[in-house]
Amino acid sequence: MKHYQIIIIGAGAAGIGFGAALKRYDINDFLILEQGTVGDSFLKWPRTTQFITPSFTTNGFGFPDINAVVPNTSPAFSFNKEHLSGPEYAHYLSLVAKNDNLPIQTNTQVLTIQRHPKGYQVKTSQGDFSCRYLIMATGEFQLPNNQGIKGAELGMHYGQVDSFNVKSEDPFIIIGGNESACDALTHLAYLGNEVHLFTDSFGKRKTAADPSISLSPITQERLKHIQDNPNYHIHITEGKHAQEIHQTEKGYQVIFQDGSTAYSHHKPILATGFLNTCHLIGGEAIFDYNQDGIPLVTENDESTLNPNCFLIGPSLRQKNTIFCYIYKFRQRFSPLITEIASREGWQLDPDILEFYRANQMHLDRLDCCEVTCDC
């Protein structure tokens, strides 16, 4: 059984970025395990979906491209684009992996994780591995959160949609009111479809400056465009909590908490969010979870259940800080490496730490991240 100091589970933005940071700190005894290929979740995005955070080559001015996982790279530079598609971003990640010669074992499903006195044993579809430190970079996109909607399997979750490039005489139903709901709404509306969106609470009403809470600028722009133009056929109904979907002779019926219903010939689109995919791994519990399915961690981003097991990526939460965008969660790679080095007595090159700090990619104070704006 091959042993590594560090095993990273997942070769998405978090896993690749963390691996690249380890390489920069000259820590080489690690392996990245990936169930599919590099950037697997991004490859599974709907083909019409693009990044909602813009890419721009601000590198060199202390502002790495906000979608970069390594300071001196930029998706904007790699693709001459501001808003990459999922496959383009997966390509960017594979460029970083290749450039840094990262050790990745792809097509390897993690079956179970077992803790033992000196670390963890990771059983996979391609053999077993052991490690002292386990880094969970499992991401969110591939596990729908259906929020207890009965009959949710009759709908189609946003994450299962191949493309919104569909034209139909029959109206569509979307359940949800945040980023992916607005993305589905605008794409379907652009093509002339009639679209009915039902939501508990519409993201557009939220006025927080933090884009993890309110809609991103590009989504707001797109919504304004379709709402201002009477040629589009959209209907947004708020205060609607979907409880059940069932199939009828006419198609699909959605029943809301207030007793009202909606029909569509098409499967209702569930834009109800995602859960961290570490829920899917067998063996003993890796994390405890809060009521929203978010893994619970200490202030070192360590599992509250398992020592030396850390969470990185978009599921990370610290008090009121939501790390759901790349430019947020990438800031915790370097502090985590510093923590591991401190436990092991490794000396880290202070110039590399300074490099991450100078590029705003080393966030070790968790009291500083409230996003407020005067204007």
Place this chain on the structure above:
Amino acid sequence: MKHYQIIIIGAGAAGIGFGAALKRYDINDFLILEQGTVGDSFLKWPRTTQFITPSFTTNGFGFPDINAVVPNTSPAFSFNKEHLSGPEYAHYLSLVAKNDNLPIQTNTQVLTIQRHPKGYQVKTSQGDFSCRYLIMATGEFQLPNNQGIKGAELGMHYGQVDSFNVKSEDPFIIIGGNESACDALTHLAYLGNEVHLFTDSFGKRKTAADPSISLSPITQERLKHIQDNPNYHIHITEGKHAQEIHQTEKGYQVIFQDGSTAYSHHKPILATGFLNTCHLIGGEAIFDYNQDGIPLVTENDESTLNPNCFLIGPSLRQKNTIFCYIYKFRQRFSPLITEIASREGWQLDPDILEFYRANQMHLDRLDCCEVTCDC
């Protein structure tokens, strides 16, 4: 004659941002003089022109919105947009000015500047002022650079265009190959016009990661869109240096250095760049200039001709570093205030300095700004 410690000439992005920084450092003995209203140049942008740098509310993660002039503000937050128009950005600047209660005298044309032993005398259309420190925030947009094209007055400079929302049977000619040329080209092409662009060197060929050198991601995206779609009628001819424009019976003729010519019924659009408007102020020379019309400054951004007279804004150059975007030039406000305070023996609050540093808006090392990208 009213005396101030500091007079700032220009209430654009640089002048407003610098004034707001002075306020934060609790320096209040200053005046901003503005020939028009706040954000005057932005109000004069073609109505179809938008920012090529995206706005996003990364505030709170050490990344102020890249178009913000003050860290805790964000054009994306103010307007729920990623790419503001000129008038929207002028509105953002006026929100900052109002929020910070900045002392601005608008509709005041600076006629002459005279140096005297203790500072400067500034004669304006609304009276005379004196100051110890002069901050030239005069911007570039309002002074076309016609690169020695004979008969340039027969063309129409990009900065003089009201809107590219024009449809014509007759082809258009654009002279230039950088950002504004590509903006004119794409807008005219979107409407179905036939457009001929002639350029010495096409920005798209440049592969530098620094967006001050090569085209911005959004411009590259737009160009790709029109170049990939055969429904658009564009023709890009490189290696063409325009020498002369003259009027003929048929319209306008452009003569190139290689002897070839081009005709259009429309005035040729000159997308040949801009010069710093301090060229227009009378009295003694404020700056010496290089061959490109760029004001020459010391490493403190001080005029090489006049002590205590500083340049801020998009004309600023230091060695190989081009400060032509807001996210670049705003980084020199705080170091300049530190320099003035040091000359005057003022104590600055170290927390404010830390605030600017933590937001990547205090750049005092000029050897660190090369924009490079591995991927």
